[in-house]
Amino acid sequence: MTAVQSETPRAEADSGYNFAYLDEQTKRMIRRAILKAVAIPGYQVPFASREMPMPYGWGTGGVQVTAAVIGSDDVLKVIDQGSDDTTNAVSIRSFFVRTTGVETTEKTRDATLIQTRHRVPETPLSEDQILVYQVPIPEPLRFLEPRETETRRMHALEDYGLMHVKLYEDIAHHGHIATTYAYPVKVAGRYVMDPSPTPKFDNPKMNHSPALQLFGAGREKRIYAIPPHTEVVSLDFEDHPFEVQQWDNACALCGATDSFLDEVIMDDAGKRMFVCSDSDYCEERRAAGHVGEEGVPL
Amino acid sequence: MYVAAKGGEKAIAGAHRLLAEERRGDPAVSEIGTDQISEQLGRAVDRVMTEGALFDRKLAALAIKQAAGDLIEAIFLIRAYRTTLPRFGYSEPLKVSDMRARRRISATFKDVPGGQVLGPTFDYTHRLLDFALEAEGGARDHSVELHSAATGDALHDDPGPMDPMPRVLDQLASEGMIEDSEAPAGDVVSPVGDITREPTEFPADRDVRLQTLARGDEGFLLAMGYSTQRGYGRTHPFAGEIRMGEVTVEFMPEELGFPIEIGEITITECEMVNQFKGTATEKPKFTRGYGLGFGHVERKAISMALVDRSLRCRDLGEEAGAPAQDEEFVLSHSDNVQATGFVEHLKLPHYVDFQSELELVRRMRAEFDAAQEAKEEIAKPEAAE
Numbered sequence: 001m002t003a004v005q006s007e008t009p010r011a012e013a014d015s016g017y018n019f020a021y022l023d024e025q026t027k028r029m030i031r032r033a034i035l036k037a038v039a040i041p042g043y044q045v046p047f048a049s050r051e052m053p054m055p056y057g058w059g060t061g062g063v064q065v066t067a068a069v070i071g072s073d074d075v076l077k078v079i080d081q082g083s084d085d086t087t088n089a090v091s092i093r094s095f096f097v098r099t100t101g102v103e104t105t106e107k108t109r110d111a112t113l114i115q116t117r118h119r120v121p122e123t124p125l126s127e128d129q130i131l132v133y134q135v136p137i138p139e140p141l142r143f144l145e146p147r148e149t150e151t152r153r154m155h156a157l158e159d160y161g162l163m164h165v166k167l168y169e170d171i172a173h174h175g176h177i178a179t180t181y182a183y184p185v186k187v188a189g190r191y192v193m194d195p196s197p198t199p200k201f202d203n204p205k206m207n208h209s210p211a212l213q214l215f216g217a218g219r220e221k222r223i224y225a226i227p228p229h230t231e232v233v234s235l236d237f238e239d240h241p242f243e244v245q246q247w248d249n250a251c252a253l254c255g256a257t258d259s260f261l262d263e264v265i266m267d268d269a270g271k272r273m274f275v276c277s278d279s280d281y282c283e284e285r286r287a288a289g290h291v292g293e294e295g296v297p298l
Numbered sequence: 299m300y301v302a303a304k305g306g307e308k309a310i311a312g313a314h315r316l317l318a319e320e321r322r323g324d325p326a327v328s329e330i331g332t333d334q335i336s337e338q339l340g341r342a343v344d345r346v347m348t349e350g351a352l353f354d355r356k357l358a359a360l361a362i363k364q365a366a367g368d369l370i371e372a373i374f375l376i377r378a379y380r381t382t383l384p385r386f387g388y389s390e391p392l393k394v395s396d397m398r399a400r401r402r403i404s405a406t407f408k409d410v411p412g413g414q415v416l417g418p419t420f421d422y423t424h425r426l427l428d429f430a431l432e433a434e435g436g437a438r439d440h441s442v443e444l445h446s447a448a449t450g451d452a453l454h455d456d457p458g459p460m461d462p463m464p465r466v467l468d469q470l471a472s473e474g475m476i477e478d479s480e481a482p483a484g485d486v487v488s489p490v491g492d493i494t495r496e497p498t499e500f501p502a503d504r505d506v507r508l509q510t511l512a513r514g515d516e517g518f519l520l521a522m523g524y525s526t527q528r529g530y531g532r533t534h535p536f537a538g539e540i541r542m543g544e545v546t547v548e549f550m551p552e553e554l555g556f557p558i559e560i561g562e563i564t565i566t567e568c569e570m571v572n573q574f575k576g577t578a579t580e581k582p583k584f585t586r587g588y589g590l591g592f593g594h595v596e597r598k599a600i601s602m603a604l605v606d607r608s609l610r611c612r613d614l615g616e617e618a619g620a621p622a623q624d625e626e627f628v629l630s631h632s633d634n635v636q637a638t639g640f641v642e643h644l645k646l647p648h649y650v651d652f653q654s655e656l657e658l659v660r661r662m663r664a665e666f667d668a669a670q671e672a673k674e675e676i677a678k679p680e681a682a683e
Contacts, residue, residue, distance in 0.1 A: 053425035081408070091422035098424075137528070146529035146620075174582075178575065264409045268464035270472055275408075 013101030020067040021099040026050060030068035030223070034214060037225035042187030043155070044138050049221040059092055059117060060218030062134035066096065066115045069130060069214070075103045077111035082119035082260065082277035089117070108280050118181075120202040122259050122281035125211035127228060133196045135217035138224060140184045140194040160192050163235065171240055180245065186233045187226055200234065201244045201260045207232040249274040253295040254285035321366040335359040344564075344593025345369055349634065350376030351494075351513045352383075353563050353592050370515075374635050388490075390548040390557050394567050395465055399543035401594075404466045406536045406571055412463030417542065418594070466539040467569050467586065476571065476584040500626050507609050507629060508602075512590060514632030516598045522622045522632075523604030531620025533607045534573035535587065542566040542594050566591050568599035572607050577615060585614065 018024065033047035052060040070076065076096055080089035084106040092115060093104055105111050108123040117134040125131060141151040144162045154160070163184060170178045177183075183200035187193045195203055196215060206213060206226060213226040226232060236242040250257045252273045259281055261274040273294060276282035286298045322329065336343055336359040346358040350373045358376060365371035401417025404410050416422075470476040481487050491506040498506055511519060526533050544564055548557040570587035587607030589599035608622040609629075621627055631637060 055425075083408075087416070087422050091424070095424055142529045143532050173575065262408045265407055265411060265466075265469050268411050268462070268469070270469065 014098050017099050019072070019100055020070050020096065021053070022050065022064065022067045027068045030064055033223045034065065034068065034225065037214070037223050038212070038227050040191075041227055041230050042185075042191030042193040042224060044217075044222040044224045046221055047223050049218045052218065054091070054095070056219035057136055058088060059115070059134040061216030061220075061223070062115050062117070062132050062218075063092060063095070063216075064218060065132045065214050065216035065223060066113065067099075069132075070096065070100055070102060070113055072100065072102060074113045075105050075111050076100075077105050077108065077114045077280075078116075079114065079119060079121070079278075079280075080117040081262070082121070083279040085279065106280050107284075108278075118197055118199075119260070119277060120198060120205045122256075122276070122278040123284070124205075125209055127210040129211040131209075131211050131213045133198075133213065133215045135194070135196040135215045135222070136219075137182075138194055138215065138217040138220050138222040140182075140192050155191060158190070163192060167235060167237070171237070177236070177240065177242075183242075184235050186235060188230050189233075192235070193224060193226075193232075195232075199245060199260060200242075203232070203234045203242070204244065247274060250292060251276045251282060251285075251295075252292045254282045254290045255292040255295070256282065256285055256290070317366075321364075330363060332356065332359040332363055335362050341594060342367075342369060342372075344591070344595050345516060345598070346372045346376055347593055348591040348595050348598060349373045349513055349515065350380065352376050352380045370634050370638050374638070377635050387549065387552075389560075390550060392545050392547065392565070394541070394545055394565070395463075397463075397541055397543045397545045397565075397567075399463055399541045401542040402463055402539070403541075404537070404539050406538050407466065407469075410466050410469070410539075412461045419596075463541070465569070467571065470538070470571065470584060474583070477574075477586060479586060498629060500629075501612065502625060502629060504606075504610065504613070507625065508588065508590075508606060510629045510632060511602045511605055514602070515634035515637065516595070516601065518632050518634065518637075519601035519605050520597060522608075522628060523601035526604055526608050526620065526622045531608050531611070531618070531623045533587070533604065535604055535607065536571045537568065537600065538571035539569045540567070540596060540599065542596065564593050566593065566595045566599045568596070568603040570600075570603035570607055574614060585610070 033045045037045045078089045078093040080086040108121040115132040182197045234242040259276045262277045343358045361372035361375040402415045550557040568589035574585040576582035587603035589602030611618040611623045
């Protein structure tokens with residue numbers, strides 16, 4: 001078997017398409033981009049993003065990265081907003097089941113490959129795992145400077161003054177930095193990087209993570225990476241250190257006080273409930289006997 | 299021959315015969331019925347009704363057939379017909395809160411009273427050509443199975459008895475987290491403008507802007523909305539609520555003095571939630587962008603809501619400079635009937651103007667040559683010395 005030949009798909013995969021949808025040459029092109037991204041942490045590597053059978057902005061970058069790294073013995077988990085049962089996660093998972101036949105899981109611990117949109121799982125990741133982020137806008141400087149020619153020059157010259165001025169202006173206007181998601185980070189002391197629109201709550205989890213973190217932006221044709229055990233620092237000032245969100249509530253189902261909570265509207269009288277955004281984490285805690293205010297023991 | 303188009307009645311008649319022939323295609327293939335267009339190309343009909351600014355599925359289907367599937371041409375046909383209709387008056391404001399929603403989603407909250415209802419949507423389908431549809435008799439689309447498998451229990455698309463669906467943004471409003479959708483009581487409210495009766499003047503008010511955007515070209519608004527997401531006038535949008543379904547239209551005849559129901563229309567509405575940082579005198583809060591169209595026109599409604607919010611930069615005291623924030627630029631170029639007319643008018647004969655240009659360019663070239671020669675004449679004796 002030569003390298004460009006297809007990997008043998010499992011029996012249940014759709015035989016009309018190559019393993020994981022993309023042809024082998026395309027996968028190699030994406031893998032080369034990933035290797036470069038790993039070699040230059042936080043640097044946005046341009047790649048020849050393909051048309052995918054889902055719309056741009058719905059995870060085509062993440063799907064291409066996953067398709068390039070997935071193997072037939074991988075165990076795949078797909079989450080959106082932290083949860084496995086959100087519609088887009090269901091759709092992407094069923095796409096990979098159909099085109100690869102790989103085993104899937106909802107358990108963070110059991111997965112070898114996790115594709116995510118907007119969250120990092122609460123359960124700490126291990127060296128045997130890869131986390132693939134779906135990225136809408138890879139350029140952290142985009143909202144300060146819309147032109148790509150300019151932002152690439154700024155990255156090349158490590159000219160991040162504009163970003164610091166923006167954060168400073170936030171403090172001057174509001175007394176604190178008014179960015180709650182897609183909070184910029186500096187990777188391995190060099191490149192300023194957009195962590196994708198994850199809440200800043202998740203930024204600390206990216207720092208020195210033992211797992212490989214890959215970021216794919218399909219529409220903008222960029223791949224970037226945080227290799228395992230890499231320093232990821234959220235930008236801040238000495239007198240205004242970086243802080244994550246805090247809640248006054250605990251999860252209503254599992255009682256967790258250390259997780260990111262979603263607000264659910266219960267009725268039109270304004271009754272609200274707070275629950276873990278990470279559904280697997282919540283489930284695991286409930287299975288271990290933790291019960292929140294409105295939860296029932298499993 | 300093109301030159302014969304000048305007064306060439308015969309040529310025009312011949313061209314139109316050819317068009318009719320081309321529209322019909324191979325006579326061996328059965329002719330498409332307007333009922334088939336209305337039933338099976340529903341999204342095309344919806345777009346033509348929205349941008350044609352006339353809710354009539356039958357007429358829109360006819361326009362699509364007559365335009366051979368060219369939707370802007372069909373929109374043009376509908377606008378040209380619409381302008382001939384007598385006007386009885388204005389309907390009562392639609393009660394969109396009472397919509398019989400077939401689709402209702404919120405991207406801002408995981409669950410909301412009344413639930414997330416996916417309804418008929420291309421979302422979460424995999425864009426894989428379904429060759430079974432090619433077969434005559436149309437085999438069942440497997441994406442349908444996939445779709446219902448993806449909805450699971452939480453997202454019921456069973457149209458059974460529906461829970462009430464209070465507006466998602468009202469929840470935020472009850473906390474004072476978002477600006478009001480109506481003018482505060484006691485404010486003088488000027489009558490709603492009508493762009494079909496009054497020429498637009500700049501600066502325009504929001505009612506006039508929204509009317510213009512509602513009939514604006516989907517592709518243009520899509521690109522404008524998209525540009526704001528990519529950094530040219532960022533508005534931090536969230537789709538607070540998108541709903542599609544049927545609403546009742548009420549009309550109050552003057553002689554009756556109370557409103558009567560005159561029919562039902564299908565609409566798509568998008569309420570966008572956007573960030574507002576506040577000012578020295580105003581607390582930070584969320585602001586609104588609004589989109590509405592006839593039929594199932596989600597892309598249009600979302601784009602419209604993005605552009606509406608961008609155009610409010612002046613009212614909200616925001617820094618402006620991006621194309622989507624330039625009211626005059628956006629409103630003057632959003633109408634595809636106007637745009638296609640003027641762009642395509644370049645096909646009309648321009649012999650006279652071009653002749654004048656030809657003459658001018660020839661004269662300038664001659665003058666340029668004469669000047670060059672004169673320079674060379676002067677340079678020559680110097681070179682000899």
